[in-house]
Amino acid sequence: MKFTQEQDILQRYKSQINIDQIFSHPESLPFQLRIYERNEVILQEGDTLDGLYFQVDGRTKVTSSVETGKALLLRFCHPLAVFGDIELMQKVVVQSQVEAVTQASFLFINKHTIETELMRDYKFLTELSRHLAYKLQTCTTASRINLLASVEERLASYLLTIRLQHDFGKEIQTPHIHEVASLIGTTPRHLNRVIQKLSDVNMLRKDKKKIVVIDWERLDELSNGLRYE
Structure with missing residues (x-):
């Protein structure tokens, strides 16, 4: 994993995802751009969440495994996917593995900033709710079809x-x-x-x-x- 806080690069990605629609005061937030190479693991099941990952480039895949070692493919993701939202709201460890299929880039915000500054930001909470609702809807639909x-x-x-x-x-x-x-x-x-x-x-x-x-x-x-x- 590589990372940068160079403002010109960060600004390009912020503009790409319309950052003002997601946060009320994005200029005050300590964003970091994290870049992962193909096949590199971004989030590992069971790890402690360190922050939120907003996918701004590349393709990733999300899998869930059981103790026997078998893994279930859940979906492939593209911008703008968000990772860590479920874990953040439920206060649990990382629930699914996220891996880069191609080189993938993320705007990252650390957990401390989220908990101390963003949990009162209505734009941020609205965006988070939208992503959570989407995941619930699609996972519920897929589970129903696969079971019945x-x-x-x-x-x-x-x-x-x-x-x-x-x-x-x-x-x-x-x-x-x-x-x-x-x-x-x-x-x-x-x-x-x-x-x-x-x-x-x-x-x-x-x-x-x-x-x-x-x-x-x-x-x-x-x-x-x-x-x-």
Whole structure:
């Protein structure tokens, strides 16, 4: 991890995310730009949170693991994602691992500043609430589909969701079968069987490492109106 407090660089990113819409007095805050290289861990499950991370560049992935070592892919994130909000409000250790998929940059604010200055800032609290509500909505929807729908329905719902290119559709889009399997709550082996089954009825086909949809209308019928959004 590299970091800088050079004002010209910080100002460029502040302008990019409309910092005045997030904080009432951003000029008084001790921002730091943290830069992580590809595959570098930004937040580690179980660690003590040191502050809030506002993603301003790059792509990251969020995973959650259990004691057996298995990890569940939750989403890929892009600007402006916020990390540490759940831990800050709940006063718990870091709940999910955040890793850089590409080089990723963050505007960082330390925990002490947040607790002593920002918890009375209505703009900041409104922004934090918006991100928390979004995470709750998308996690609840994904959990409901993954628990109650068949794998065929989940795959159809996933493909239709990423086609729409809404925010969460972008966050779960990946060309890798093992990542798609993790996102929709199944195994790569089972997912490949489902892909073959749908290929046999000319609904889609697997082209090298990509899934190509042949019949969106039938896929929509298969999804029963479910979407990961």
